Amino acid sequence: MRYQTIEYDLTAGVAVITLNRPDKMNALNTQMRAELVDAVKTAAGAARVIVLTGAGRAFCSGQDLGDPVDAAHVDLERVLREEYEPILRAIAEAPVPVIAAVNGAAAGAGANLALAADVVIAARSAYFMQAFARVGLMPDAGGTYALPRTIGLARAMGAALFADKIGAEQAADWGMIWEAVDDDAFAETWRARADHLASGPTLAFAATKQALRASHGNSYDDQLALEARLQGECGRSRDFKEGVLAFLDKSRVARFEGR
Template sequence: MEYQTILYELADNVATVTLNRPETLNALTQQMRAEITHALGVAGKEARVVVLTGAGKAFCSGQDLGDGSSAANLDLERTLRDEYLPMIRAIRECPVPTICAVNGPAAGAGANLALSADVVIAKESAYFMQAFSRIGLMPDAGGTYELPRSMGAAKAMGAALFADKITARQADDWGMIWEAVADEAYSAQVEARATYLANGPTLAFKEIKRTIQESYGNDWGAQMAQEAKRQGKLGKTRDFKEGVVAFLDKRPAKYEGR
């Protein structure tokens, strides 16, 4: 597939997906949502980690309100169901770790697109905004799910009602993202985190993702059962054996994802 609104690059087992409409602050269009969904499917098969980021000075400003239908006849239910849900699901269910590298403002659906990744790393100068209520809407694209789970009900409610900017440092302090990084160190930190995951035990990462995500719907006993079952499977992998031998030999492990 030839992409028109994103860039896709694969290097050293790292797939980088870049939102590439900088003239609109990478606002999301129907085509961009389809391309992101497709790219995540490709990356899950040929990479060991995915980095999602934005071109220019913003990560993503949310829905492009000038895309297609006018606001008066926009079918938001259909758009969310048929376009946003597949995109967010592609990120959440990607079999390899996903990093969202927030290089600038992330607003509306753009903020929640970022939060759907496994790990969010943001420049200190970036910010997040649940801008929906400013135009008479509620958070979507997974926002009502991710926000209370990452930052607690009180902060999530305030973020949704007031639509205030949340700085990257606040997001870090509140547990909304993994880390806020000084602008001058941001690129190197994203690269280091991606390299670590690309060289790590891919099968273990896959089970970590799935088991933590499923924990929201499990009681304690069910979660313990899943831990035992999946840990037993990982204990039979080549990567586990390599990890133990490397530890005993006091050398870096060479994981192959099998």
């Protein structure tokens, strides 16, 4: 697919997908949603880590309410099932870590797109807003799943009902995101984090991601069984053998291959 609303770069195992409609604050229209699905799936098969970020002053302002295709009479149930859910599932099912590098405003579905990632790193000037109530809607794009699990029901309810801006630092304090970073160190920080993951044990990261995401729906016994099975697979990997050898050697760092 030739991309028109996003940019895609794959370098040294790091796939950076940049939402690129800065004049619209990277609002999501039909074309961008289709391109995002394709880009995430492409990166999942080619990269060792995926980064989602935005061009300009926003990460993503959510649904493009000014797009003729997304007019007021659009069938939102269809759009969510056919256009948003594939993005969210592609992120969740990617066998590599997905970082959301939130450079600015993340509102509505844009906020929940960020929260769908495995790790969220935000510039300190960025903010998150469940803006849905302002246009007579409820949170979607996975927001009603992510928010109560990260910040608790009381805060999730307040964020959804009042549609207040939640600054990056507050989001980090609440446990909504991994970290808030000073603006002048933001790009350097998320790139260093991405490089760290790209050089790490990809198979172990995939197992970690699978186990943690499954834990909400599993019983304790089921989760212990899943841990044992996945750890068994990791223990048979070349990366585990390399990690042990490097640990015993003490003079070098492990060179993980993701196998």
